[in-house]
Amino acid sequence: MTSRWLLPVVAIGAMGAIAFAALTWREQQRVYHLVLATGGEGGQYFAFGQAFAQLVAQHHPDIQIEVQATQGSPQNMDWLQAERVQLALVQNDTPALPAARGVAKLFPEMFHFVVAKNAGIESIADLRGKRVALMPEGSGSYALFWPLSQHYGLTPNDFQAKSYSPTAAHEALLQGEADALFRVIGLGNGTVAALLQSDRVRLLPIDQVEALRLSLPYVEATQIPKGSYDGGLPIPATDLEVVAVNALLVAHANVDDDVVRRLTQTLHEFRNELIQLYPAAVMIEPVEELPNLGLPLHNGAQAYYGQDQPYFLVEYAEPIGLLISVSLLIASGVWQFRLWLIGRQKNRADMYNLEILDLINRVQETHTLADLKVIRQQLFKILQEVVVDLDIDRISPESFQSFTFPWEVAINTIRHQEVLLSQSQSCPPSTEDNPDA
Structure with missing residues (x-):
């Protein structure tokens, strides 16, 4: 190389090295701000969101999660699609929009059918002519009640349905302003436990899961174990057959792949710490293979779940x-x-x-x-x-x-x-x- 070209080449190389170092430093100093859409402030989603945000901040200080209270899964999915939020908690029955990508399956959410003892209700089919307290419109619980009641041969004109906040719905049932309450929530919720302490109400089973799956393919058969809400009485008195949906953590497709990979890692590898902050996290099952969440996996989550798969060089x-x-x-x-x-x-x-x-x-x-x-x-x-x-x-x-x-x-x-x-x-x-x- 002639001397007249040497100096420009050296200068360009030095500038490239400086630019690369600057970009590396900037990336290391970058802080990612994410908003997580959850649910009502008294609900499971909001409590989980706060615990998860705290855990992520402990292990990844460059990832800051703001927990946003919402009306529930449908709103969360809409906000995710519009990029008003980057992360969301949704029930797996929520219709997925194009921007949504799966991150993890969290915990099952049981159908809780609580009725007044003097209302003469033994199943969903007995709601005809009764007053039903539902969760806020736009919530996953509200959306699930209607196909469930339809399965039992009911139409909206057969009963009186009214939406409440979770706290107001519990109070309406206790005060005799409602005959029944329907809520989809994770096992062991404190407000549900407090409601079931009253001798005025009881928790009923919801069966026919295989028949329900014909119209609600995302539901699963499960149990509320005996004594889940009080081991002394116990409440319930026996293992109660119910159906459930799963809570999912989803992310917008545009969220950085490495950020989502680290979020997925935190969720699974620091599960014991998460349980201390949010006991219901004990129901998050270990993942041994790529999970089927009913929607495409985010690339970052797939990178984490696939890390134990054969390396590319080995496989090919x-x-x-x-x-x-x-x-x-x-x-x-x-x-x-x-x-x-x-x-x-x-x-x-x-x-x-x-x-x-x-x-x-x-x-x-x-x-x-x-x-x-x-x-x-x-x-x-x-x-x-x-x-x-x-x-x-x-x-x-x-x-x-x-x-x-x-x-x-x-x-x-x-x-x-x-x-x-x-x-x-x-x-x-x-x-x-x-x-x-």
């Missing part, structure tokens, strides 16, 4: 080995061709050099200017041929450089010989050689 060892072998074979062929080409170029340059040496010998034996002119013409013809060969890569630039030295020696030898011949032919004969002088 045979085709990679074949590719490497073929590449080496091609590279070897290209190298051999290059060596052959370099040798061929050198041989051609050597041929020209030998021709020039032969011309130099002829110059020294030449005694007429006419013969020197012929040799000069041959020398320039060789130069012309060499330049053409250089242009079409029949000789290399290095060979051309080695050619120029003997060529210059030859042209200087011709000039010198011309001078000598010209002087000898222009000098007059001496008097000693002229007998008539």
Whole structure:
């Protein structure tokens, strides 16, 4: 490389190194601000969101999660699609919108059907003519009640349904302003436990899960174990057959992949710490393979779940080995061709050099200017041929450089010989050689 190019190249390299270092430093100092849509402030989602945000802050200080109270899953999904939030908690029955990507399955949420003891209600089918307290419109509980009641042959005109906040719904049931209450929530919720302490209400089972799955394919059969809400009485008195949906953590597709990978890692690898902050997290099951969440996985979550899968190099060892072998074979062929080409170029340059040496010998034996002119013409013809060969890569630039030295020696030898011949032919004969002088 010539000196005039060296300084610019060094300068560009230094600028690139500085830019790379600056970008690396900036990335290390970056703080990610995320908003997590949960649910009502007295609900499971909000409590989980606060615990999860605290845990993430402890292990990843560069990820700050703001917990946002909402009306529930449908609103959360809408806000995620609109990028008003970057993370959301939703029930798995919530219709997924295009921007939503799955991160993790959290805990099951049981259908809680609580009725007044004096209301004469033994199942959902007995709600005809009754007053039903529902969760806020827009919540997952509210949305699930209608297909559930339809399965039992009821229409909205068969009963009186009214939406309340969770606290107000519990109070309405206790005060006799409602005959039944329907709520979907994780097991062990404190407000539900307080409600069930009253001797005015009781918790009823919800069965027919296989039939329900015909219209609600996302529900699962589960149990509320005996004594879940009070081990002394106990409440419930026996294992209670109910159905459930799963709570999911979802993220917008645009959230940084590494951030989502670390969120997923925190959720699973620091689960014991999360349980201390939020006991219901004990129901988050360990994941041994890529989970099926009913919507596409986020790339970051997939990177975490797939880390125990065979490495790419191991899984594709045979085709990679074949590719490497073929590449080496091609590279070897290209190298051999290059060596052959370099040798061929050198041989051609050597041929020209030998021709020039032969011309130099002829110059020294030449005694007429006419013969020197012929040799000069041959020398320039060789130069012309060499330049053409250089242009079409029949000789290399290095060979051309080695050619120029003997060529210059030859042209200087011709000039010198011309001078000598010209002087000898222009000098007059001496008097000693002229007998008539």
